[in-house]
């Protein structure tokens with residue numbers, strides 16, 4: 001009897017769906033699909049925001065792995081040994097070394113230097129880079145908003161992070177003193193360890209990483225000519241791993257240098273507030289996701305309930321001619337499964353075929369993040385499964401309720 | 415007696431409507447023999463349908479007993495009643511009661527599939543049954559594509575396809591014109607001639623003439 005019930009249930013479900021109008025089927029499937037997307041996208045945006053920030057931190061600054069100077073040191077120790085090892089390592093695709101020194105930047109260097117208050121000047125990190133290598137790791141040239149990036153014929157100058165120039169930032173305060181007057185093409189005086197040099201601003205860059213935007217970049221050759229050899233030392237190495245290799249393996253390889261420098265993956269190196277935001281948003285996202293699932297279940301329940309209620313008389317007739325309750329329940333469960341499955345598959349196609357690629361191509365621009373819509377496949381599948389399960393329950397309950405009613409009452413509609 | 419197929423004793427169905435009580439079926443007793451063609455007649459509201467629902471196990475009586483093929487139906491649980499309806503009883507409703515999402519053949523097939531027959535066998539049986547009621551060319555028509563008489567014939571085919579011991583019919587021709595009525599009644603007569611037990615509620619005056627095999631109800635009582 002059990003097998004017969006399944007068979008009849010399937011028989012009825014298939015015909016029921018086939019015989020429904022395209023409009024009715026389309027409408028139910030659309031509700032399922034929208035429910036699915038509603039479930040995925042709201043949460044996806046919340047999770048995607050800090051994820052986008054992490055992404056930016058990685059692609060615009062840290063690479064996969066970043067080696068930085070210890071807190072109480074001026075630079076990375078044993079830089080030659082570390083660099084040799086980095087050079088030799090086969091899993092490393094690219095890397096960029098950065099020579100970092102605190103410097104003073106003065107836009108009013110032509111004026112008489114009377115009181116410091118009126119002078120348009122600020123302090124920031126001056127970062128010497130091999131601009132081609134740096135560009136390969138962090139794509140800095142992509143983030144130039146005015147002027148240009150260094151090139152072999154144009155390198156006696158500086159590229160300035162947007163937070164340093166008043167004309168490019170609104171972030172001004174105690175911690176962020178800006179140069180108010182200069183723009184691309186203007187010259188400013190760079191003072192590093194007593195050496196003064198007047199250099200033109202050849203470009204302004206703005207990224208989603210505040211540290212980067214608070215820096216002034218200079219070709220390392222130029223920096224080397226300005227400072228003594230003992231000051232010309234590596235402060236950071238950003239490393240990109242070859243595809244197919246994991247950053248964790250590389251970290252293990254380099255970990256024995258941790259006495260000389262911090263060896264951290266981009267995720268570990270990112271500022272604490274980003275990790276905190278990620279946790280908070282993820283909790284918020286889960287909350288929204290849970291509410292989404294409840295709303296989705298109720299929506300499904302209503303849609304399927306209304307559908308079953310209109311069929312009450314037919315359920316009664318089926319019972320009247322000896323069709324088992326199980327067969328009738330199976331038929332409704334299968335219909336619900338069908339609708340939610342098709343809706344979810346359509347949703348998945350739209351999510352991964354359109355929404356996610358679109359959000360990656362056109363990130364939602366936030367100050368600290370290029371917000372993408374996060375849709376981790378495993379997570380999505382779990383949610384899809386939950387959605388389909390609740391659809392099945394939503395399909396089962398009304399069928400069960402009607403099947404339990406008096407057969408004659410159902411047939412006679414009383 | 416061995417050839418008694420339905421044995422009704424002191425059957426009563428009471429409806430409560432607020433304070434008012436109505437005995438739609440009032441303490442009736444009768445036997446139906448195998449192969450008989452029983453007509454239940456009576457005025458509107460006399461309790462004919464109510465009686466047939468009890469006999470067809472679509473409803474439960476307030477008191478009294480119905481034995482079908484020796485089985486006291488009071489002792490059956492809901493699941494067993496459903497199975498009983500499937501295997502032993504056929505029911506023809508006044509308004510056909512076909513599934514709109516199934517075509518003629520599929521409507522007839524479901525009880526067969528439910529009975530554990532293969533799809534191909536069920537299809538064959540359904541076609542035979544439809545053939546028997548003269549719908550050879552309408553297998554694939556949906557109820558909405560059939561006339562009232564044709565729908566009623568599908569309903570009859572569905573009721574007889576499982577070879578039930580008894581076929582119940584509640585005014586199967588009430589919504590049909592005289593010509594179609596004759597067709598349907600002839601069909602039921604033919605069924606009966608081939609040995610099928612039939613219990614039918616009817617308005618047809620003809621049948622009142624022959625006192626044989628008629629149960630006449632008035633206010634829920636046999637008169």
Ligand SMILES: Nc1ncnc2c1ncn2[C@@H]1O[C@H](COP(=O)(O)OP(=O)(O)OP(=O)(O)O)[C@@H](O)[C@H]1O
Nearest residue numbers: 429430431436438457458459460461462463464465
């Ligand atoms: N669910 C119910 N609740 C209350 N009263 C009911 C119910 N069903 C039927 N009745 C009453 O029981 C009586 C018998 O009804 P029934 O439907 O059996 O009559 P009938 O002989 O089939 O009439 P008709 O020829 O019009 O079909 C009627 O008075 C009817 O109003």
Ligand SMILES: [Mg+2]
Nearest residue numbers: 462463464584
């Ligand atoms: Mg009636």
